[in-house]
Amino acid sequence: MGRVLCVVAVVVLSRAAAVEAGEATAPVSIGDEETIVFYGDSITEQNLYSAYLETFLLSRFPNKHLATFNFGWGGDTASGGTRRLHRDVAPVEPSLIFVNFGMNDGGYKAFDQATFDWYLKSQAELADAIAKLGAKEVLFTTSPVDADVRADGGVYNQTLSRLGEGLRAFGQERDVPVIDLFRPMLEVQQRAKKQRSDFTMIPDAVHPDPVGHLVMAYIGLRGIDAPRRVGEIVVDAAEVRGSDAARVSDVKALYGGAGFNLTLDFLPFYVPPEARPALALVPFQEELNHFVLRRKVAVGEDTSRSWVLSVDGTTAGIFSADDLTNGIDLALLDRAPWSVAGRRLWEAAQYRWEKHQESWRGMGLEPTPTMLPELASFAAFRTAQRAHSDAMGHAFQSLVRPGTHRIRLAPLGETVPIDSVALSPTYRFDQDFDSVHPPEQDPSTVEWTSAAFENDQIDLGAHYASASDVVAYARIVVEADEACAMHLSLGSDDGLAVFLDGKRVFAHDVMRGMRPGEDEVEVILSAGRHALLFKVTQGGGGFGLAVQARVYGTATVRQVAPTP
Secondary structure (H helix, E strand, C coil): CCCCCCCCCCCCCCHHHHHHHHCCCCCECCCCEEEEEEEECHHHHCCCHHHHHHHHHHHHCCCCEEEEEECCCCCCCHHHHHHHHHHHHHHHCCCEEEEECCCCCCCCCCCCHHHHHHHHHHHHHHHHHHHHHCCEEEEECCCCCCHHHHCCCCHHHHHHHHHHHHHHHHHHHHCCCEECCHHHHHHHHHHHHHHCCCCCCCCCCCCCCHHHHHHHHHHHHCCECCCCEEEEEEEECCEEECCCCEEEEEEEEECCEEEEEEEECCCCCCCCHHHHHHHHCCCHHHHHCEEEEEEECCCCCCCCCCEEEEECCEEEEEECHHHHHHCEEHHHCCCCHHHHHHHHHHHHHHHHHHHHHHHHHHHCCCCCHHHCCCCCCHHHHHHHHHHHHHHHHHHHHHHHCCCEEEEEEEEEEEEECCCEEEECCCEECCCCCCCCCHHHHCHHHCCCEEEECECCEEEHHHHCCCCCCEEEEEEEEEEECCCEEEEEEEEEECCEEEEECCEEEEEECCCCCCCCCCEEEEEEECCEEEEEEEEEEECCCCCEEEEEEEEECCCCEEEECCCC
16 A cells, blocks of 8 residues: 655645635624525636535534535626526525625726726625525625736736725625635735746636635635634554544554544545645645644654554555654545545535536526427426435535544554465356355365465466356465454455455455455454455456455464465
């Protein structure tokens, strides 16, 4: 498994500047039940900063009932937003609307007073219309353009800056929260360009990329009242402490390290990989998503040794002693269950937005001939798709329910050499993966044949003379001098099941070619001998098994001859 390192951000947005420029006067509170609308132009329609805000809030508030809708429309303005508010937004009965207009309102030209006055007039009309819906409004100033890509010497950013000043004054006058995206995002952009002249997070000059949108989300979230820390876990020998929303219990010294239960009150925010370069631009993780594991080095300890972190029996990462001293960002461990849950939420939210966009816009407002709107079933299908997407949005909280996880931090041990395997006869594969054959029932009744295991794998097809539609078993015996975990990196052609001392610990019923490392499982060994049995199915084509074993802990494990 590759080494996973903690992320150290080179922050270019100072905390003082963020507080001064990015936050509303009072943080925006999120009620126990909210229907949230993101309303704006094409930057909102990109469904990135809005989706980051959506999934952050869903992750942070697992006990609130939140549903979100994105009604961004490319090319729109505050005036256009007022005209379509009743048609698009009113039907979902919003309780909270984030409004982001301004990019198109300035006309992509130098500042002029008439345009400025029209923008503020339009924002006032929109605010009045939102108030009539009974919804709370939060205003965003627009993001900046990239003046280098636009090649206008910053002229349009000066216009947008003036619009932002007017909007902040308007919000103060109307007692409407305003979160300023423009100034802090422009500062991030300018400082990054000083470090790298070709830097951009707005590649077409107007629309931010995923990195730019995460910067926007960071600034926006600083203006929203939500928990800003998941917690920190400190491992000091066999003592483990948690903080904030990360609670530790059932701590035990284990395999030369420590094991403990970690209970989370809420999950960390999942940062999609394409947005992660933004973490070097703003202190998102430090300020809004702090979820760190640290380990104190014992006096006289060998700091050259690596450590392995397992979560619920799955390897989450391998780290150096220095990594652990500096702190591991647990929120960025993609193999950890909280990240798996966060990724599912992100992907589901993107899918749901596409279905909502299609039913609202594509089918409802702009049907194309290829959609066959003349069919009698068209209206019913549109209604059903919209109902499905709305129901998905209301159910998203179930994807990020927090819980308790078993954590193990242990020294990374040695690889266990496997020189040979004992192979069974073949048995008919009747497409029932769970069919039980003699090696599973009583290995002593089986006539085993020894075969070389080279480069961590064996070509079973060659050994069994290209037999087809069969099942075969490979057996090895290992001996541990003390208790440990052992990580098995596996591959097979086709399906694979693993048994430890007669108990099935892994199964993957699949038709596939050989890819070593495609599967993995951690098995727990007590001191003494243990039998590992690998069941491989063959449904046509190749036939093979790959196994690499490595100790997690301070034990010595070696292969030994099987007992007759």
